[in-house]
Amino acid sequence: MRAPSLGVEAVPQPLRRVMRKRIFWPLATLALLLLFSLATNPHFFAVTIRDGHLYGSLVDILNRASPLMIIAMGLTLVIATHGIDISVGAVVAISAAVAATLIGGELVLSGAHVPRFPLPVVVLGALAVATLFGMWNGVLVSLVGMQPIVATLILLVAGRGVAQLITSGQIITIYYSPYFLIGNGFVLGIPFSLFIVAAVLAVLAFLARRTALGLFIEAIGLNPIAARFTGIRARSITFWVYAVCGLCAGIAGLIVSSNVKSADGNNAGLLLELDAILAVVLGGTSLSGGRFTLLGSVVGALIIQTLTTTIYSVGVAPEVTLVVKALVVFVVSILQSDRVRNRIAALGQIGEAAP
Amino acid sequence: MSEAVPVLEMKGISKRFPGVQALSAVDFRLFAGEVHSVMGQNGAGKSTLIKVLTGVHPADSGRILLEGNEIRPSSPLDAQKLGISTVYQEVNLCPNLSVAENICLGRDGSEAYGIRWGRMRRKAEALLADLNVRVDVTAPLSSYSIALQQMCAIARSLSARSRILILDEPTSSLAEDEVKMLFSVVRRLKAQGLAILFITHFIDQTFEISDRITVLRNGLLVGEYPVSALSRMELITRMVGREIEEGGPARARARDAGLPAQAAGGVPSAGNGARTATPFLSASGLGRRGSVRGVDLQVTCGESLGIGGLLGSGRTEIARLLFGIDRAEEGTILVEGRPAEIASPVEAILRGIGFCPEDRKLEGVIGDLSLRENIILALQTKRGVFRNLSRTRQEEIASSYIKALGIKAGDAEMPIAQLSGGNQQKALLARWMATDPRMLILDEPTRGIDVAAKVEIMRQVMELCDKGMAVIFISAEMDEVVRYSNRVAVMRDRRKVGEIESREADEHAVFQIIAGGQT
Numbered sequence: 001m002r003a004p005s006l007g008v009e010a011v012p013q014p015l016r017r018v019m020r021k022r023i024f025w026p027l028a029t030l031a032l033l034l035l036f037s038l039a040t041n042p043h044f045f046a047v048t049i050r051d052g053h054l055y056g057s058l059v060d061i062l063n064r065a066s067p068l069m070i071i072a073m074g075l076t077l078v079i080a081t082h083g084i085d086i087s088v089g090a091v092v093a094i095s096a097a098v099a100a101t102l103i104g105g106e107l108v109l110s111g112a113h114v115p116r117f118p119l120p121v122v123v124l125g126a127l128a129v130a131t132l133f134g135m136w137n138g139v140l141v142s143l144v145g146m147q148p149i150v151a152t153l154i155l156l157v158a159g160r161g162v163a164q165l166i167t168s169g170q171i172i173t174i175y176y177s178p179y180f181l182i183g184n185g186f187v188l189g190i191p192f193s194l195f196i197v198a199a200v201l202a203v204l205a206f207l208a209r210r211t212a213l214g215l216f217i218e219a220i221g222l223n224p225i226a227a228r229f230t231g232i233r234a235r236s237i238t239f240w241v242y243a244v245c246g247l248c249a250g251i252a253g254l255i256v257s258s259n260v261k262s263a264d265g266n267n268a269g270l271l272l273e274l275d276a277i278l279a280v281v282l283g284g285t286s287l288s289g290g291r292f293t294l295l296g297s298v299v300g301a302l303i304i305q306t307l308t309t310t311i312y313s314v315g316v317a318p319e320v321t322l323v324v325k326a327l328v329v330f331v332v333s334i335l336q337s338d339r340v341r342n343r344i345a346a347l348g349q350i351g352e353a354a355p
Numbered sequence: 356m357s358e359a360v361p362v363l364e365m366k367g368i369s370k371r372f373p374g375v376q377a378l379s380a381v382d383f384r385l386f387a388g389e390v391h392s393v394m395g396q397n398g399a400g401k402s403t404l405i406k407v408l409t410g411v412h413p414a415d416s417g418r419i420l421l422e423g424n425e426i427r428p429s430s431p432l433d434a435q436k437l438g439i440s441t442v443y444q445e446v447n448l449c450p451n452l453s454v455a456e457n458i459c460l461g462r463d464g465s466e467a468y469g470i471r472w473g474r475m476r477r478k479a480e481a482l483l484a485d486l487n488v489r490v491d492v493t494a495p496l497s498s499y500s501i502a503l504q505q506m507c508a509i510a511r512s513l514s515a516r517s518r519i520l521i522l523d524e525p526t527s528s529l530a531e532d533e534v535k536m537l538f539s540v541v542r543r544l545k546a547q548g549l550a551i552l553f554i555t556h557f558i559d560q561t562f563e564i565s566d567r568i569t570v571l572r573n574g575l576l577v578g579e580y581p582v583s584a585l586s587r588m589e590l591i592t593r594m595v596g597r598e599i600e601e602g603g604p605a606r607a608r609a610r611d612a613g614l615p616a617q618a619a620g621g622v623p624s625a626g627n628g629a630r631t632a633t634p635f636l637s638a639s640g641l642g643r644r645g646s647v648r649g650v651d652l653q654v655t656c657g658e659s660l661g662i663g664g665l666l667g668s669g670r671t672e673i674a675r676l677l678f679g680i681d682r683a684e685e686g687t688i689l690v691e692g693r694p695a696e697i698a699s700p701v702e703a704i705l706r707g708i709g710f711c712p713e714d715r716k717l718e719g720v721i722g723d724l725s726l727r728e729n730i731i732l733a734l735q736t737k738r739g740v741f742r743n744l745s746r747t748r749q750e751e752i753a754s755s756y757i758k759a760l761g762i763k764a765g766d767a768e769m770p771i772a773q774l775s776g777g778n779q780q781k782a783l784l785a786r787w788m789a790t791d792p793r794m795l796i797l798d799e800p801t802r803g804i805d806v807a808a809k810v811e812i813m814r815q816v817m818e819l820c821d822k823g824m825a826v827i828f829i830s831a832e833m834d835e836v837v838r839y840s841n842r843v844a845v846m847r848d849r850r851k852v853g854e855i856e857s858r859e860a861d862e863h864a865v866f867q868i869i870a871g872g873q874t
Contacts, residue, residue, distance in 0.1 A: 223721045231701040231736035
């Protein structure tokens with residue numbers, strides 16, 4: 001007898017229902033990675049309180065992953081429309097450059113540093129510029145009709161130039177300490193950046209699931225013609241989705257520049273777009289558009305950061321870390337494919353039938 | 356013939372897909388030198404039967420005997436090697452390659468290590484000559500008609516070992532004379548002793564070409580009949596499983612007789628009383644470059660306007676202009692007497708217009724969304740992004756329409772792509788019914804769906820029309836246009852060439868207008 005292709009039936013009913021959930025596989029992957037880390041380092045899960053702040057590997061992973069989590073969420077919406085935005089790394093650099101320039105980089109040796117503009121202006125200014133660049137992508141894709149990868153490639157290349165133009169080719173060091181709260185500070189013992197992540201997730205999840213926006217985005221990603229024929233304003237939704245993606249990259253830019261206390265037009269957010277795409281895919285959103293999960297992308301970003309942290313903590317030699325990372329990503333991606341999953345489930349079924 | 360041993364016997368074939376029993380214990384046999392049609396509505400199990408036979412899906416149970424030997428085709432290629440050739444509905448060839456290349460390349464291994472062009476050309480010519488077709492085989496395939504492309508597909512699929520030829524809806528995109536051409540080839544192959552399995556939705560063609568008919572319904576075998584022992588009505592009744600009036604409700608004639616437009620329900624026809632003085636929509640001088648020119652139309656509430664014309668006459672283009680998919684460059688549209696600039700579908704929807712497009716798969720359903728989401732989509736766009744329908748409300752709406760239209764689906768959360776064509780079309784109708792439209796434009800709403808679904812859909816539409824909705828009905832089937840409308844606007848070469856009251860018309864009258872302008 002040929003093994004049925006839908007081997008999932010071998011699994012008990014309640015578990016099967018959980019496995020159907022889009023979020024199940026990313027969460028399972030993350031759990032496995034964390035357990036592996038725990039096995040190699042018994043103190044991996046330890047969280048201590050120092051100076052009233054939480055410290056520990058888990059807190060560190062969450063904190064370091066926050067720019068990636070935010071970018072991945074914005075990118076999820078773009079990918080759901082069957083688009084892609086590879087300029088997010090460049091927008092991170094631009095946002096960082098604008099913030100640093102608005103603060104001003106003069107070192108003050110005595111007394112508190114006085115920024116050129118007040119902090120709210122700095123933050124809003126950087127975010128506005130990032131959103132504008134997102135809108136630029138949106139115009140190219142939705143109005144001009146350019147292919148998303150080409151449209152955002154333009155900004156990927158030009159963006160770093162723009163960032164250097166803003167900082168006049170210098171790496172601007174930031175001395176204004178209130179700004180450090182964003183990427184380095186703690187509130188109620190928890191890293192401030194996690195509050196930002198939570199806020200972005202809450203706002204986007206509300207827009208996606210408590211309004212019809214999520215459904216419309218999925219419809220556009222799955223069948224743009226039918227979506228238009230049903231009255232969905234595909235152009236304007238696509239435009240705004242790219243704008244929001246730019247905004248998310250802008251927020252990440254603030255966190256990154258605050259964390260490293262400087263703005264480097266050449267290196268801030270470098271290759272972040274690739275990690276972000278990976279996070280979205282690991283999270284269970286298909287690159288071909290349609291159904292998406294914001295939470296999945298957050299988990300995807302955590303998987304990537306956990307992997308990086310684990311590789312270092314296990315003590316893999318730095319020259320092979322990238323290879324190890326690639327291997328794990330490869331395995332996880334393979335496990336995400338339906339075909340392989342069905343094979344595994346079918347194998348399980350044969351195993352059950354044998355005794 | 357019944358004493359002869361069948362070339363192919365399928366015994367007790369069952370196949371289950373998640374949520375659907377596609378085939379249960381179906382028997383089928385095929386003799387050499389016959390054309391055997393498999394008939395059934397959408398979802399009856401025709402395609403599944405073919406897919407089991409050609410090795411696309413393995414059967415859950417049952418046996419397939421080819422010339423007495425049990426076979427288990429594991430793939431279409433495997434089936435082809437066993438002597439089962441298939442020509443699919445869409446021509447799966449490369450239009451930019453030459454006829455000879457399309458026929459010969461990869462067909463057998465002989466071109467694997469280099470091509471000898473002369474030999475290939477002669478082989479293609481010989482294979483086509485077997486079908487009584489003589490053409491220049493070096494010309495690109497796309498330079499020939501669809502019918503000829505079909506013949507090339509047949510020539511390619513046949514080999515010395517072929518015992519069975521499966522033709523899956525080969526005529527759906529052919530013109531009448533092309534069908535004749537194809538049928539002469541089929542008869543020739545039949546005379547050569549090939550067993551031919553023929554699948555079509557066209558009842559006339561079934562009777563014209565087949566020797567025997569096997570009828571399937573809901574995955575069950577209804578019966579196998581010699582074509583001489585079956586009348587059209589009997590065939591339809593067996594496919595549907597209940598008595599229906601052939602063709603469904605006729606609109607204009609029912610009006611004339613003062614009868615309700617539907618047999619079922621007993622809703623009294625609103626008749627001309629429902630027509631108000633100002634038309635719901637009137638267009639004058641409507642036109643656009645590359646689309647139609649100077650079209651004048653009027654549709655009143657409670658009235659159905661048919662648009663008839665041949666392929667490419669501009670039928671669909673009118674619908675696209677009225678629904679804002681293409682923006683009109685000239686002319687004016689009045690909705691309820693007020694000028695209306697309809698520049699996008701959403702503006703049309705907000706004015707109470709709905710549109711069931713011609714290409715269901717590309718322009719209609721969103722395959723990976725659930726049935727529920729597909730049904731509520733237009734209502735949601737009408738309400739706007741921020742006035743979200745709650746999940747409970749969505750489920751209520753979906754289930755009420757699933758019930759009212761008799762949509763057959765496991766549940767409302769199934770991806771709509773898994774539904775049969777007729778059920779998808781019903782879901783599209785539900786999508787617009789949910790928006791409570793003042794006018795519905797239907798472009799080929801009955802194409803490629805079975806008789807029962809067609810009757811059900813048109814009954815619903817006519818009922819809405821009687822309650823005061825305006826309808827624009829577009830179809831290539833001229834008798835359908837006449838049947839489901841009060842007036843018919845006739846199109847030719849992207850212009851409107853006449854208009855005729857349906858009660859005075861039949862399809863010949865429409866053809867006369869097409870042939871000679873206004874009578």
